[in-house]
Amino acid sequence: MTVFRGTALNLGAGLTMLALLGSASGVAMAQVPTAAGMPQPLEPQLPRETPEGTIAANATPTLTTLQDAIARAYWSNPTLVAERSTLKSVDTLYPLARSNYGPQVTLQGSHQFTRTRAEIFPGLYNRPEGFSSTAQIIFSQPVTSFGRRASAEQNALAQVALEREQLRLVEASTMFGVISAYVSVIRDRNIVELARQNLSLLERQFSDGQKRFAVRDITSSDLQQVQTRVEFGRAQLLNAQGQLGSSQSLFLQATGGLPGALTTPPELALGVPSLDAAYAMAENGSPIIRGAQSREKVSRAQIAQAQAERNPNISLESSGTYGPTNIYQNQLRTTDLRSSVVVTMPLIDSGTRRLSIERARQQNDADWRLVDAALRETRQSVAEAWDAHRAALASLIHLRDASAAAQAAYDGAVIQERAGDRTTLDVLDLARDLLNIRTSYATAEASEYIARARLLSAMGNLEAPKLISGLPAYDVNANFDRVKRKGDIPLLTPILSGLDGLTTGNVIGRERPVRDPSGAFRVESAVTPLEVPPAPPVQVPSTPTAPAKPPRR
DSSP, rough: OSSOSSSOOOOOOHHHHHHHHHHOOTTGOOOOOOOSSSOOOOOOOOOOOOOTTTTSOOEEEEESSSHHHHHHHHHHHHHHHHHHHHHHHHHHHHHHHHHHHSSSSEEEEEEEEEEEEEEEETTOOOOOOEEEEEEEEEEEEEOOOOHHHHHHHHHHHHHHHHHHHHHHHHHHHHHHHHHHHOOOOOOOOHHHHHHHHHHHHHHHHHHHHHHHTTTTSHHHHHHHHHHHHHHHHHHHHHHHHHHHHHHHHHHHHHHEEEEOOOOOOOOOOOSSSSSSHHHHOOOHHHHHHHHHHHHHHHHHHHHHHHHHTSOOOOEEEEEEEEEEEEOOOOOSSEEEEEEEEEEEEOOOOTTTHHHHHHHHHHHHHHHHHHHHHHHHHHHHHHEEEEEEEHHHHHHHHHHHHHHHHHHHHHHHHHHHHHHTTOOOHHHHHHHHHHHHHHHHHHHHHHHHHHHHHHHHHHHOOOHHHHTTOOOOOOOOHHHHHTTTTOOTHHHTTHHHHHHHHHHHHTTTOOOOOOOOOOGGGOOOOOOOOOOOOOOOOOOOOOSSSSOOOOOOO
């Protein structure tokens, strides 16, 4: 089942064109897959390259399939790889927060020179001086901060979740860029071929016109009309070639490879039978919505942090000092050991804590509102992509029929022109219409495929492992699982974390409800395919319908 043709159809081959148009499957792509909630993967094909690192070191390849382009971009696109490194850096926020439960040991040493001038009696001074050395070790073990450290721990978890959704957004953007560049190259190659065929047709007509003008069968105005279209056709070909060059450069930028003889891209299954189902899937899986929810949890944890600053802080502290009995010598030494339970309780801060809490609450309210905004944005993206897909899909049927009719009209006009029943301008106009319709068909094919990719992106399903069966997926949990306990002291950290969390509880464990009054509204699709009865077949005359007129003098 083809979605795109690798080369453009020949303008002059009427029957061949009709056969190939019959095999185009713009309508067939509308079939709803049976897998519920998930897009079906593309044709199973493992990437030739190994994950992350090896691909970038290889020479720039020539890519021929969409699977290869997606696999290469998934493991080597610099923007996507950089975002994964950013996630790894954010992963460290959690063990950093956990490390605050552990002990702190500080060692301090000093060697100093001291000279003192003290007046003992009027006019009599004592001037002791000398060198001394002191060593001190300080041990501090927090017991409980009544929610400070627990809320910081939850803040870190929310930031990790937020960055994971940001990674999903970057991946969807990267995959959309790859798919868009791939089908754009195919589209522009088809348009270049159509423009080349149109120019070849006009040049043949101009050559025939020169011969007919030589025997006075047409006028000079007729010949100049053809020449005008020839020059315009050359300009169209150059513009099409320029657009193709731009698409090929975008292909290289998105995939890191050069476009070879691109094959027909596999079908992109949407996984949803209706617009309502698309809305529901997007509300559960869109990285924009889930990212906004994670951002709201970050500021929610910041409220708990600000509120915990009003509570006391309990810690154990010990210190040991080894130094001289006085600061002017090092011969006589003393050792001092101290241990204490330190309770710190803030009393008056001139409103600093109260204002910090208010600031955190207002920021959280703003982030809560942004969840509503993310829902609106996602629904708008879903509806736009759905209607663009349906409109392009439905238009392919009519453009196909229009292409067939335009080809038949042109072929018949050429015969009628030779018989004298059509003017040269009539034939040129029909040739122009045929080129425009064929170009529109190639553009609509690409637009329909890109709209599918945009819809998958809006629903949160435009991810390489979901598109290619067997592609090794990047594990966002691997690095987090590796580093999450690096700040822990066995047994001690879990106990103190649980004790500190008794005050705050799990402040990020639930999702906030939607407050937007229009949150329940859903726009229905505005695209209704026209029910048009099939047109009767066009009969192309095989012989002139009128006798040839005498040559013009």
